[in-house]
Amino acid sequence: MSSTTTTTPATMSDRDREDMIRANMPLVGHLVREMLGRVPAHVNRDDLTSAGLAALVTAARAFDVERGIPFHRFAAARIRGALLDELRGLDWASRSVRSRARQTDVARQHLTATLGRTPTLAELAAHLGLPVAEISSVEDDVQRAVVLSLHGFTTGSADDMVTEPTMGPEDLLVHRERIGYLHNAIDALPERLRTVITRYFLNDEPMSVIAAELDVTESRISQLRAEALMLLKDGLNTHLDPDQVTGASRPDGCVARRRATYFAQIGTKGTLTSRLARTSPQGLPVAA
Template sequence: MTEQAGDPRADELITSHMPLVGHIVRETMGRVPSHVSRDDLTSAGLTALVQAAQAYDAERGVPFERYAATRIRGAILDELRSVDWASRSVRRRARDLEETRTRLAGALGRTPTVAEVATASGLSVEEVTANDEDVSRAQVLSLQGSTTASLDELVPTRAPSPEQLLEHQERLTYLMEAITELPERLRTVVQDYFFAERPMADIAADLGVTDSRISQMRAEALVLLRDALNSALDPALVKPSSKPNGCASRRREAYFAAVAARHADGSRRAPATPALDAAG
């Protein structure tokens, strides 16, 4: 049976396989030029994961992880091929700027600022920034070995309708907004564990807590993310709080409201102060 939008089984497939996106993106980043945007690849991979969860049919006998991994790799490859190559002058300037950054980093003992790179290069800050943006859009023409088989060879798929694509994109947008609105420490756990694939012990050391506390925070974050998506897209799936007037319930409702407000705003602003107090 194919999973349907709002099906809690599909939401569980999404949240439990987010590490798979991080793994494939990290694997891909090791094969492409350094200027390729990790965020763009992650976004493409998450979109594919959402679509895979919605379209997955267990009766076909294909494990979900294998099915999703193939779609994620295909989406990332499509993303790499969809971006226009930067001009030769842009790439030449990018090489010069990279050399300048390396030289400054060695002299300063830290990563130089854009202003410092601009001054050392005889360029304006705007020119350096524009070149970086141009390079980040450069297309990777060849990605040999990034996939071992075509999608059709592994599993039969059905192309989603325009309505389904819009629905999938909306769910992905809500997911990313919900991650952004998590309390700072929960957001750090989600980003470091699922996307950066950092060991739990390292995250615990950074946050000054135990490994078991990180595990608890991870579980808490996943529940919040699931409920935030359901609150926005299918409120009937949100379980009512046992203490609707309690502090925890009010913080949760404030979090849902913050996610909804961010979605309504639609702007790509910097992460706002989370609606919930930092956990941990």
């Protein structure tokens, strides 16, 4: 039934509400597709659809035409809230993931300072006393959490990744500045890391192709990608949310100095005016 119906809640029949639900089921599909475009591919469409349909039914039961709000707008707010609740339940960046991320990062920094290069997975595993397979699993979990964090520049919440489609003027300016900082952070990366990030995320090139052209293994590309994402995260947070920056294990070491130099370079890559003029890099979405 159209949202312009003159039936009041007191007289609206169950059949009327059922018709209203059926007429607005495509709205659920639209909002689910919109959200799937902003979250990683492993998010299950059916789970989101079920949550959205349940919210549509609840909205139909609670709808009051006397408020003067069209039903599709009323239902859309309820559906988006239910989808966010569903995303929160996935717990992508749990405490254990964050803890393992810190342990792995500290170990990598220590070995990098000792060896003068980025350690291999086998060296990381030996240093941590863990099987190589478990280190690989940690790397995958950490990378997923870091990729998700780029949506809101913090590790974790679904609210950071999926926001309401409309923003006020102040929120819009902050959002555009973040996009600009992301561009600056990518531009300031060391050449090899910038190449991996640009070609893998922005140009959507397979890891095997990047590895072949750089004459390294796919495992090495995966390591460089994880290293670059950690740098991006901490680089962005240095300027946007300093409390989220991962502390260096050796503040006076060469690794800490290189990180500090990189963080400083991000700030010199642009001005407020130039950052506000940038658009979101394809492949590395920012909360929109």
